[in-house]
Amino acid sequence: MVDAERAASSRTLGQTWRALRDRFEAAGIPTAALDARLLVRHVLGLDQTGLIAREAEPWPAERGPALDALAARRLTGEPVARILGVQEFYGLSFGVNAATLVPRPETEMLVDFGLGCLRDRPAPRILDLGTGTGCIVLALLANLPRASGIGIDLSAEALDQARANAENLGVADRFEALAGDWFAPLTGGGFDLIVSNPPYIATGVIETLAPGVRDFDPMAALDGGPDGLAPYRIIASEAMDYLTPGGALALEIGHDQGHMVEALLKAAGFTDIGVASDLAGHDRMVTGFARK
Ligand SMILES: C[S@@+](CC[C@H](N)C(=O)[O-])C[C@H]1O[C@@H](n2cnc3c(N)ncnc32)[C@H](O)[C@@H]1O
Structure with a gap:
């Protein structure tokens, strides 16, 4: 395992959603933080309170590909509501x-x-x-x-x-x-x-x-x-x-x-x-x- 992979695999949930937020911000997505949280929550099946409560827990590496796939769709401009199939x-x-x-x-x-x-x-x-x-x-x-x-x-x-x-x-x-x-x-x-x-x-x-x-x-x-x-x-x-x-x-x-x-x-x-x-x-x- 190379260092970058080791670093990624030892990320917490909080570090993971913030890293995604940073990628979205760099791509010019105006709702970067909200979108990153929503996608991470979706992949983990957590509500907002759950994500906050479990920020310090390690990111489950097996959920990485699912998050990457959703993030890639968001980076093409697809709105989060379409990706998740639900809107309040x-x-x-x-x-x-x-x-x-x-x-x-x-x-x-x-x-x-x-x-x-x-x-x-x-x-x-x-x-x-x-x-x-x-x-x-x-x-x-x-x-x-x-x-x-x-x-x-x-x-x-x-x-x-x-x-x-x-x-x-x-x-x-x-x-x-x-x-x-x-x-x-x-x-x-x-x-x-x-x-x-x-x-x-x-x-x-x-x-x-x-x-x-x-x-x-x-x-x-x-x-x-x-x-x-x-x-x-x-x-x-x-x-x-x-x-x-x-x-x-x-x-x-x-x-x-x-x-x-x-x-x-x-x-x-x-x-x-x-x-x-x-x-x-x-x-x-x-x-x-x-x-x-
Ligand atoms: C702007 S969307 C509004 C959808 C929903 N009411 C909302 O506010 O989110 C307009 C809707 O009108 C439907 N529509 C377009 N032409 C129509 C027509 N001739 N008769 C009935 N519905 C039509 C579209 O399929 C679409 O669902």
Whole structure:
């Protein structure tokens, strides 16, 4: 055994994750420390407390190849959530697969808005258009025990993931996943809330996105047509037919789409239209209500 190998094999868990953090930092990964900890924890089956408690223990050499394989994927730009197949959203764990977007923290705004609208309703019904992992509607169902919801997506593979997530969260009996184009699979309306985080990137801009998004998120989750607004035109013009009187519509938007989506909702007859910003101060959500 050469010295370098001996040194590596006598590393502690703490030294191992820090060495990985340093490699990630050197590669310019902005979340180097977090990513290194998550990959080491995954390989060892530890939670964060476990990793801290066992920092001084020797690294099990037989787990080295598994960690190297995950680290190599991260170094190609693949996001940790894709490598691990799981992402936290609204304090809940969501499985992700190749056909789903990785849920983003800014999307939690739609859940907050929905909870505000529905908390006092006896048995609210929710529709999530472009549901992906199901993160929006399932986070709402997890927090509203009397609510039920439908998630629609073009991708059957995404819907398989949404159904699995509903099972894991214990809300599968109140959730239905339907395949199809926006409202097409529905046989009726009567929804108290329609939410959607549709694809909203203009086709020509996709090439310029960060590699972790451009190369790993599914194109169907990103491409909003030539000006990024194609899904909003459809959703805004049809949503009213599927809402109860006074029902709400909440749409996630790109930072520069607020005025245009607001205009689409106005043209469709929505009232009390609002544009809300995310924590970074960017326009991120447009909301409106059907007349009572
Ligand atoms: C930006 S992702 C959002 C996924 C999830 N709701 C979230 O917030 O993480 C958009 C989703 O819309 C779906 N989608 C794209 N075009 C669609 C269409 N015409 N009808 C239904 N779903 C569509 C995609 O497959 C993708 O899952």
